Amino acid sequence: MGTIAGSLLGGAAIGGFLSGGYSLIGRNPSITSGLGAGIGFLAGGPIGALIGGAVGGVANALFGRKLKDSGLEGRYVDGTFSGNTYQFYKGGVFRSNKTKRKALDPEMQAALDETLDAMRIDLGGMGALLGGADEALAGFSTSFKFSTKGMNAEQAQAALQEQLGKISDEMVAQIFGAPTQVTEGSGLFGALSGLSPKLAAILGATTKTVYTLSDEFKALQVTGETATETLTRLAGALSSANVWMDRLGKADFAGSLAGGGAAWDFAEIFGGTEAMNEAVAAYYGAFYSDGERLAQAKKELGEALNLLGIDTLPGSTRAFRDLVDAAFGAGDEELAAKLIQLAPAMAAITDQTEALTSALEDLDRQSLFATRAEALYAATAEGYRLAAPNAGDPQVRALLGQLIAAVREGDINNARLTSRLLAVQERASLDPAA
Structure with missing residues (x-):
């Protein structure tokens, strides 16, 4: 029994060595070489087993196939993704190559489609x-193919993310690049086909359009940065900087690559976009009045509503809620969702308006104005025009002007301080000896 077993195992081992990884039956070369060893043993004993195993191995190498590669391939054309897994089997000396393809799991197919759409x-x-x-x-289109042979799940996922990154860079190149025609072929065929599109077709080579990033875009890239990273950095800086420029009443950075570069340089003075946002937000909050910030908030919300087709800024939280309810009632869930996203901005405006109104009423309740006429005087240009000639003291007129400005801007703290100074100055002007 030991002799039989040894001869069979030896024949199978020799066959496996001669197979070179190819298999005539199934995917395991040992099946053919083992079968050959068994038949050889029956015909010629132990020596026959060794010869039979060798014959099986040679048969594998000549007529078998072996798994050479496996992975994922896909195509994204006109916003639609289609893909599959593949297994490439290389044929032996007398057998052709073969590729087996299998459709992707529907969930993975949908996930990749949504991911590519979102990227675009x-x-x-x-x-x-x-x-x-x-x-x-x-009209963006691309195709890809990458191997996952020998990878575990985490490694395969990393390979997929790398491929998506390449596609993302292709998209950026199509936005900020120039197209060129590239001929794909191998060896002499590839070289000759590059001379003429017609010759390429005859030789079986293929041509495709590729995009190369412009010199202007490349000049804005940081060393080691991908095209997608550059675009994200510049767009983020431009978007953030222009929000603050608008709030500060300053000129926006231009909507261009040069403008993006200038916005990034501006942000870098602060130490980056995040640091810029924090610093300018603090400045805006401390040095712009409540009234100025309220007016800006209304402007920004109005612009956002205009993009949704709503021309009038709601005057109250009730009116805003009515807009949301109307959208749901019309079956427009998308509009309702976008309105709800704007609700915090509307609530902030309402809260700030109520606070200013309450503060102004509080000024009146505290008798900072001796009469209603004085309150009207402080709140209107007409009152100021009529009353100013009667205030003979220049310092009184100056303080009155400051009080008017503070009330109009909603700067309640400054209004209160100015009002007290005004009272002191009025007493001084009436009784210089006081």
Whole structure:
């Protein structure tokens, strides 16, 4: 029994060595070489087993196939993704190669489709912010193929993320690049086909359009930065900087690559975009009055509502809620959702308006104005025009002007302080000896 077992194992081992990984039956070369060893043993004993195993191994190498590669391939054309897994089997000397394909799991298919759609929309939006054409990615198409052979789940996921990053950079290049025709072929065929599109077709080579980033875009890249990272950095800086420029009443940075670069340079003075946001927010909160910030908040909310087709800013939380209810009632859940996203801004405006109104009423209740006429005087230009000639003291007129400005701007603390100073000055002007 030991002799039989040894001869069979030896024959199978020799066959496996000669197979070179190819298999004629199934995926395991040992099946053919083992079968050959068994038949050889029956015909010629132990020596026959060794010869039979060797014959089986040679048969594997000549007529078998072996798994050479496996992975994922896909195509994204006109906003639609389709893909599959593949297994490539290389044929032996007398057998052809073969590729087996299997459709992706529906959930994975949908996830990749949504991911690529989101990338196209996000990158297109950032590109438009920096002066790229609005429809730059309308006809975007790409295909990919990458191997996952020998990888575990985590390694395969990392390979997929790397591939998505390459596609993202392709999208950026299409927005800020120039197209060129590239001929794909191998060896002499590839070299000759590059001379003429017709010759390429005859030789079986293929041509495709690729985009190369412009020199202007490359000049704005940081060493080691991908095209997607550059676009995200510049668009983020431009978007944030222009929000603050608008709130401060200053000129915006231009919506272009150059403007994005200038916005980034501005942010870098603060130590980056996040630091800029914190510093300018603190300045805006401390040095701009409540009234100025309220007016700006109303402007920004009004612009956001205009984009949704709503021309009038609601005058109350009740009116805003009615808009949301109307959207739901019309079956427009998307509009309702976008309105709800704006609700915090509306609530902040309402709270700030009520606070200013209450503070102004509080000024009146505390008798900082001797009469209602004086309150009207402090709140209106007409009152100021009529009353100013009667205030003979220049210092009184100056303080009255400051009080009017503070009330109009909603700067309640300053209004109260100015009012007290005004009272002191009025007493001094009436009785210089006081």
